[in-house]
Amino acid sequence: MKMTLTGVFLVLIGIIYTEAKNVHEDAALTGCTDTDGEDMYGLDGEEKAHADWKAGKYVMTLPEFADPFEYVEGTYEAALANQQVCKTNLETVTKAYKNPAVAQAPPMSSIYPRDDVMVGSENTLICLVTGFYPPQLNVTWTKNNHIVTKGVSTSQLRVNVNEGTFSQFYMLQFTPQPGDMYTCTVEHSALERPMTREFDVEEVPEPSLGPSVFCGVGLTLGLLGVATGTFFLVKGNQCN
Known part of the structure; x- marks a missing residue:
């Protein structure tokens, strides 16, 4: 009897390494159910790449501003092979432990x-x-x-x-x-x-017209002030 969708068998490998006096955690994870699977690499708790089963390739998920990184050719094929191994192990463990209960963590x-x-x-x-x-x-x-x-x-x-x-x-x-x-x-x-x-x-408040009206009135008054000042300046020069 296969596990239900709530049954997951995961293999997690963590590697700690030091570079330039900074400690980082590099991790690789392969997981599967009887109907689905996951294969990914991460660094310091963030995902770097994962296998996209629909696209048939390994997809990089680092942000654009990060240092460029690529995996060697054959990484996706290796992920497919790991899934087959995972499903085989899952079926074996399920039979051996008679479909054991799965740990739960609420979202x-x-x-x-x-x-x-x-x-x-x-x-x-x-x-x-x-x-x-x-x-x-x-x-x-x-x-x-x-x-x-x-x-x-x-x-x-x-x-x-x-x-x-x-x-x-x-x-x-x-x-x-x-x-x-x-x-x-x-x-x-x-x-x-x-x-x-x-x-x-x-x-959510609707956009207010107050600031726009205030700026418009202020600009209009300013222009009127400039025009009035210019008028009296011209008149004063004519009187002189």
Whole structure:
């Protein structure tokens, strides 16, 4: 009998090395379930690259400003081979221990906009889910109590190397309007009930016309003052 989706067998290798009097932690992780898998490399708790099974290649996830880094040819093929080994070991362990219980770590979540919210301006709503294990989630977006599937995207699953847990970003493209209510609901095996976070557009102030009006009036008065001063200066010169 194979493990269910909540069963995960992970192999984690941590290497500590010193360079220029700075201590860094380099880690490689291979994990699998009976239906999915993960292969990634990380540095100091941050992911450097992972195997993208759909794209069929190893994908670098370092930010653009980081030092360029590439893996040698054959890294992705090695990741595929590691997955086969992992699944074989998983099946063996499952049979030997008669499908043992899996450790659980409940997720935490937060919801926030990518940019400062302006009513009527397109934006991205982000739902960050972190600190969970095993790495299977079900996340649902709603707008005004109606499920939303359009404009939804998900980041690569990220490993919190030091904790042995996972994090993931869920994004929703939206155009805020007064009165709109958005929710992000997370379901996980370690939660007794679904966890929901809300974002209320009514709490976001609409852009104020006050500063613009004030600047416009000030500029107009300034120009009128310059014109008036110029008029009397010309008259004074004519009198002289």
